[in-house]
Every structure is written in structure tokens, then in C-alpha cells.
Amino acid sequence: MSSKNNLVMRAETALGAEVQLAARARHVLRQNDMGDWTCAAPNLYPHQWSWDSAFITIGLAHLSTRRAAKELLALFGHQWGTGKVPHIVFNSEAPPDSYFPGPEHWACAAASPDAPPAPPYTSCLCQPPVHAIAALRVWEVAERNGGEGVDEARAFLRQIYPKLLLWHGYLMTHRDPEGSGLVTIYHPWESGTDNSPRWDAALAAVEVGDLPSYPRYDLRHVANPSERPTSADYDRYIWLVKLIKKASCDETNIYRSHPFLVKDILFSAILVAANEALLKIAALVEAQDGDYTLIANWIARGHRGLDGSWDPELGLCLNYDLRAGTPLRALTVAGFAPLIAGRQSPERLEALIAALESSAFLGHPWLRWPVPPSTSPLQVGFHPRSYWRGPTWPVINWLLWWSLLRAGEPERAQRLRQASLQQLAFGGFGEYFDPFTGELLGANDQSWTAAVALDWLVADDLLIAA
Numbered sequence: 001m002s003s004k005n006n007l008v009m010r011a012e013t014a015l016g017a018e019v020q021l022a023a024r025a026r027h028v029l030r031q032n033d034m035g036d037w038t039c040a041a042p043n044l045y046p047h048q049w050s051w052d053s054a055f056i057t058i059g060l061a062h063l064s065t066r067r068a069a070k071e072l073l074a075l076f077g078h079q080w081g082t083g084k085v086p087h088i089v090f091n092s093e094a095p096p097d098s099y100f101p102g103p104e105h106w107a108c109a110a111a112s113p114d115a116p117p118a119p120p121y122t123s124c125l126c127q128p129p130v131h132a133i134a135a136l137r138v139w140e141v142a143e144r145n146g147g148e149g150v151d152e153a154r155a156f157l158r159q160i161y162p163k164l165l166l167w168h169g170y171l172m173t174h175r176d177p178e179g180s181g182l183v184t185i186y187h188p189w190e191s192g193t194d195n196s197p198r199w200d201a202a203l204a205a206v207e208v209g210d211l212p213s214y215p216r217y218d219l220r221h222v223a224n225p226s227e228r229p230t231s232a233d234y235d236r237y238i239w240l241v242k243l244i245k246k247a248s249c250d251e252t253n254i255y256r257s258h259p260f261l262v263k264d265i266l267f268s269a270i271l272v273a274a275n276e277a278l279l280k281i282a283a284l285v286e287a288q289d290g291d292y293t294l295i296a297n298w299i300a301r302g303h304r305g306l307d308g309s310w311d312p313e314l315g316l317c318l319n320y321d322l323r324a325g326t327p328l329r330a331l332t333v334a335g336f337a338p339l340i341a342g343r344q345s346p347e348r349l350e351a352l353i354a355a356l357e358s359s360a361f362l363g364h365p366w367l368r369w370p371v372p373p374s375t376s377p378l379q380v381g382f383h384p385r386s387y388w389r390g391p392t393w394p395v396i397n398w399l400l401w402w403s404l405l406r407a408g409e410p411e412r413a414q415r416l417r418q419a420s421l422q423q424l425a426f427g428g429f430g431e432y433f434d435p436f437t438g439e440l441l442g443a444n445d446q447s448w449t450a451a452v453a454l455d456w457l458v459a460d461d462l463l464i465a466a
């Protein structure tokens with residue numbers, strides 16, 4: 001056979017594999033569809049999670065504009081009076097022993113004057129604000145596809161814009177009373193990267209008091225307990241929830257007395273990128289004049305905050321422990337925050353790419369595929385199978401891919417996309433993966449993994465403006 005035929009055959013096989021993968025991703029999203037929201041994963045996560053829903057919206061945008069819009073509108077239907085978007089909206093139909101801490105544990109949050117009407121109950125924590133990025137993606141996909149989706153997407157942007165503005169306003173005020181440009185979190189769950197070593201020092205300082213015994217339903221759904229946070233971690237998580245409830249979920253009370261107050265750079269960087277998206281949405285919905293200046297100021301403040309967290313020696317940003325008054329030194333993917341925030345200087349971009357491609361991340365010789373481990377194998381506390389202490393997470397890889405495109409690095413972005421897809425074709429739509437063996441860990445059929453895979457596969461040619 002001629003080498004030309006050989007090449008054509010290989011290209012056809014690769015295309016066939018991508019078509020199959022996209023079909024499987026669509027199937028996962030349909031299977032987890034609850035009507036106007038999507039459960040994060042069938043067994044382990046039977047409720048609606050905030051940042052999961054945002055990533056899921058990005059995937060749904062390729063199935064139906066209307067359904068994608070519903071996903072975010074359903075979540076924002078439970079927005080608190082302060083503008084906060086809760087990290088979990090509890091599914092009233094889920095079996096009572098399916099998740100802990102479930103709705104009954106959070107029920108007291110509903111007593112807060114700022115809480116939305118219950119049921120359904122919500123938690124009073126929040127998660128990284130990927131939502132405006134997702135809303136803009138719904139528009140971009142609809143506009144590219146043309147047809148009736150364009151009008152639906154425009155109507156959706158009009159509905160969601162004031163809610164997004166309120167949400168970002170909450171984060172820029174209640175979660176940054178210092179005006180630092182960085183978001184304060186009250187609980188590792190708010191970071192979305194629960195047991196990352198970046199929280200180890202701040203958590204170690206939290207003294208756990210009297211705690212009644214509680215169930216670990218999460219352990220029933222994984223092959224091995226080492227894939228989930230340890231019981232020492234969990235005690236601290238549950239203790240922090242207890243303290244937040246004791247403070248009546250009131251921001252001022254929490255800020256005054258809470259033992260875990262940390263500036264999270266990944267959360268803050270996502271907020272900068274989300275504010276960039278919000279600025280574009282503001283123009284699309286012809287927002288009032290004052291909004292543009294307000295959002296532009298938020299963006300500038302966010303960049304200043306991240307600049308102040310830069311560690312030139314590591315070539316990464318560091319989180320900051322407000323209680324101890326010290327930076328939290330850890331080699332994790334969160335350190336790439338300025339890449340995600342966007343608009344970095346050429347020198348900063350060069351340093352970030354050097355760190356990304358170093359043996360601490362993509363250049364590590366033991367990696368099964370060149371996709372970044374959530375925690376560097378060179379970091380003390382790294383564990384290849386334990387949740388955020390080493391496994392690679394497809395949604396983080398999507399964020400980095402999207403950020404590389406925006407930074408004008410299409411070849412690097414494409415390499416990351418290909419490696420990520422190879423991993424999913426090999427392992428399935430897992431929640432996270434062992435970076436050395438490629439083994440699927442955590443939940444199967446995780447909705448946000450299927451969603452980002454679909455975006456990689458279908459939106460390959462979508463132009464992402466810097």
C-alpha cells in the first residue's frame with residue numbers, strides 16, 4: 001500500500017475514533033440529564049453542583065441551546081439574596097443516604113435571610129465562577145451554528161446577565177473586603193480542589209472540636225478509599241461546615257471568627273477570565289454604561305491580586321493564608337492562575353509555559369500522557385490516586401487548553417487537547433485519572449468530563465478571541 005493511502009487510512013481511523021468518543025459523551029450527558037439540570041455523576045454525586053453545571057453547560061451547548069441555557073438558569077434560580085451561587089442545590093428526590101453532608105445537614109442554611117426559598121435546600125458555600133465563561137460559550141456555539149439557536153442564545157444572555165453581574169459583585173465585595181483582587185474561601189470545598197496540598201498548612205491549623213460520628217457514603221462509590229480524601233481531611237471539612245452554620249452563614253460573622261480563611265488563586269483567576277466573558281456578554285446585551293467600567297475595574301483588580309501572588313522562583317502563583325498571614329507554597333496546577341486569567345506579559349507567559357513543560361508537570365518522565373497532574377509529582381504530599389493530590393482532571397485540562405488558545409499558543413493547546421482525548425478514549429469519562437497509569441478513578445460517567453470532551457471534539461474549529 002502506498003504511503004499516501006496509509007496516511008489517509010490513519011486519518012480516517014482517527015476521525016472514526018473521535019466520532020465514537022463524541023457519541024459516547026453525548027450519551028453520558030443524556031443519561032445524567034434530570035430535566036432542567038444534570039447530576040454531576042450517577043451515584044457518587046446525585047445533586048447539582050455549581051461549577052460542574054457550568055462545565056456541563058459548555059457540553060450541552062453542542063446538543064441544544066435551549067437545554068444548555070436551562071442548565072445555568074436552573075442553578076441561578078437558587079441564587080442567594082447576596083448574589084452567591086450555592087455550591088450544591090440538593091435534589092429532593094435523591095435517596096436519603098446517597099450523599100453526606102446532604103440537604104438535612106444544610107437545612108439550617110435556609111434560615112438565613114439571604115437564602116432562596118426551600119426546598120430544594122442549598123449549601124451556603126460557593127465554587128469557582130466558570131458560569132459566565134459557559135454562558136458566552138453557549139452564545140459562541142449558537143452563533144457558529146446559526147438558525148433559531150441564535151435568538152435563543154441572545155434571549156438567554158439577556159436573562160442570565162444580571163444574575164451573573166450580581167454573582168461576580170458578591171465575590172468582589174463579600175469575598176474580597178480587603179480589595180486585594182483575590183477571592184477568600186471559607187472551606188476547601190469552595191476551591192473545588194478539596195484535598196489539594198495547597199490547603200495542607202492552613203487546614204493543619206484548624207483544631208477539630210467535638211464532632212458526632214458521620215457516614216462516608218462517598219467511599220461506597222469508589223474502588224479504593226485512597227481515591228478520596230482521608231478521614232482526617234473529612235473531619236476538618238465537617239468541622240468547618242459546623243462552624244459556618246454556627247455563624248449563621250453570615251459573611252461578617254464568618255470573616256470575624258472562622259479558622260480557615262484563604263485567598264484562592266485558581267478561584268480568583270477564573271473570576272478574572274469570567275469577568276472578561278461578562279464584559280463581552282454586557283456588549284451583546286447592550287448593558288448600561290456603568291457596567292462596563294465596573295467590570296473592567298474588577299478585571300484590573302484581579303490582575304493586580306495575581307501579580308502580587310507571583311513567586312518568581314517557582315514560576316507560579318501562590319495561595320495566601322489570611323489567618324497565618326503567609327503564602328501557601330505548593331506546586332499544583334492552581335499555580336498557573338495567570339495563564340487562566342489571561343492578558344499576561346510575554347515574560348510572564350514564557351515563565352508559565354516553562355513551568356508547565358518542566359519535569360514538575362508535563363515533562364515528568366513517568367506520565368502516561370502529557371496532561372498535567374493536579375499536584376506535581378515533585379510536591380511533598382503528592383499521591384497519584386488521591387483526588388486532588390496528583391490525579392489529572394479533564395476539566396482542568398480544558399481550562400488550560402482554553403487559556404493556551406487565548407494566550408496565542410495554538411500548537412501547545414492542540415497537543416494538550418490531543419493527549420487529553422487519548423486519555424479519555426483509553427479510560428472513559430472518569431472523574432479523574434492516575435497520571436502514571438491512566439487508570440480511571442473516582443466516579444464513572446462524570447458529566448463534566450463528557451461535556452469538555454464534547455467541546456474538544458465538536459468545537460475544535462471555534463475561534464477563541466484573545
Ligand code: DGY
Nearest residue numbers: 087100189192194218
Ligand atoms: C465532595 O463531596 O467531594 C465535594 O467536593 C464537596 O462539594
